[in-house]
Amino acid sequence: MGKFEQQPALPARFLDFYRQLLGENAEDEIHALLKGAGEKVVRTVFSLSDFSELERIVGEFQMTLPGSGEGQSRVIFEDAMAVSNELVSCLSRSTAFEQGKFYIQSFASYFVIRMLPIAGAEYVLDLCASPGGKALHCYDRMERKRPVIVNEPAGARRMRLTSVLRTYDARELPVLGIDGGLICQFLANEIPLIVLDAPCSGEAHILTQPQRRREWTPKQTMMLARRQLGLLSAAVHALKPGGLILYSTCALSPYENELLVGELLERTEGAVEPVRWPGEGEAELEKLGVNFRPLEQVKGQAIDPRIVECGWRFRPVDFGEPFFGILLTKKKSTMPKKPIExxxxxxxxxxxxxxxxxxxxxxxxxxxxxxxxxxxxxxxxxxxxxx
Ligand SMILES: C[S@@+](CC[C@H](N)C(=O)[O-])C[C@H]1O[C@@H](n2cnc3c(N)ncnc32)[C@H](O)[C@@H]1O
Known part of the structure; x- marks a missing residue:
């Protein structure tokens, strides 16, 4: 009997489905997903805190933990520390957090924006922005000199986004509240950099919420993949030739990641291409000793080698949660299906x-x-x- 059969009420159809997609690694991945991430990243916020202040704040809270919090934090980059979940729960109740002195997020969410080639972009469009972690990080990386246009169609989530923007003193950012696909219909070959962190299966949430566990069917990921393909195709249309889209999800399902990007490449017939992440990102990941390469095949179907070479798949076995991110560029202008005023x-x-x-x-x-x-x-x- 595999380790999952011992987990209470984990639907057998869930396991079977992921076994078919991920093969022999499925059990380990789902087991790691059930355990969750052991750490988060805490980063400084441009002009609201610097690294010495972050270290001091983390150090003070660490001292309140048993054993003086030995081993509960470590410096990972010049603006970020990895901290344990115990420490995150203290930090997220602190006054410094309420004052927007630091932002807490997953390693993958932090890392893809850290490595995003943002320098040449006049502005960024974040199509699915709430709660705002990636948008704020992009704004910080541009030293708050160039704007990030943020969009969130769901009312309650948009309120969360605007409250995050207030906390982090970024109220001036342009806010939109409509379907991401509709936004892109107003824009042809225009936007230099689009962040599309798509609504996705987020299997971590499915597994931790009993009702979602019970109600889960394979149709969910297929339907989400259709929605994501619609958003991504619309984003391609809005993108300037030579511009970049960061497409990402926190889904384990390849239908929402490798297979979806593969379908986009087929449909766009050479107009879109994956690009390698520039900089030291892969060397950093290699130092961590993690496998960040996308799947090479799913159910015997080979994944386009450009996706395998350019994409990043962060695995629950390494990070406690799944994440997929890929940079795409546009080679030539596209024509709208129906021209819009x-x-x-x-x-x-x-x-x-x-x-x-x-x-x-x-x-x-x-x-x-x-x-x-x-x-x-x-x-x-x-x-x-x-x-
Ligand atoms: C994964 S979350 C985004 C997280 C965010 N990028 C961050 O880093 O904080 C996806 C968001 O997309 C929103 N969304 C759902 N359908 C959408 C659509 N059709 N157009 C734009 N956003 C959508 C969801 O409400 C959700 O807030």
Missing amino acids: PYPVVYEKSRSKDRWRSIRVGPGRREFLAPVHWPELPGLPYLHLGR
Whole structure:
């Protein structure tokens, strides 16, 4: 009997399904997923804290743990520490956390934005932004000089996002609240960098919530994959030729990762290509001794070698949670299926000394004031922008 049959009420069909997809590794992956991540990453926030302050805060809370918190934290990068879950629960109740002095996230979520080639982008569009971890990290990486347009269609999750933006003193970011696919219909070949951290199966949540465990069927991942393909195809249309999309999920299911990107590559017939992560990312991951390569085959079907070479799959056996991330670029302009009227946005001239300039958005010419150093933003139905 495998170790899962001992877990209470883990649906056999769940295990069978993942065994077919992941082969002999499925049991270990799901077992690790049930155990969860042992650590999180805590990072500094641009202009609100620096690394010495982060070390001091972490050190103070660590001292309150049994054995003076020996081994509960370690420095992993110049702006980030890995901390144990015990320490995370102290830190997340602290005043420093309420003041936005640091952000807590998973290793993979931190790492993909750390390695994102963001330097050349005039601005970023985060299509699925709430609660805002990746958007804020992008904004911090641009030293808050260039904007991240954030979108979240679900009302309650958008409230969470705007509250996070308030806490981290990033209220000025442009906020949208509509379907990501619809946003992209207003934009043809225009956006330099898109973050598409798609709604996904998130098997970690399925396994920890009894009702979701009971109700799970294989259809869920297939349906989500259709939705993700719709969002990703729309994002490709909105992307500037030569621009980049970061496509990511926290799903274990290859239907939402390798297979989905494979389908996109087939459909777009050479217009889209995966690109290698630049920089030292892979060397860092090799130092950690983890396998970050995507699956090479699923149910006997070979995965496009470009996906295997360029994508990153973080495995529950290494990180306690799944994550998949891949960079895609666009080789040539795409034509919309149905041309759509551009959304009106008018910039008014500012005088040389002004710090803000007026933007009139939409048919009602609603006025917003945006920092004068921001680039001109695309015409979109912003709910909020600037101050
Ligand atoms: C994985 S979460 C994003 C996490 C976020 N990127 C972060 O790092 O904090 C996916 C989000 O996509 C939102 N979403 C669902 N359907 C969407 C759609 N059609 N267009 C845009 N966003 C959508 C969900 O409400 C959810 O908040």
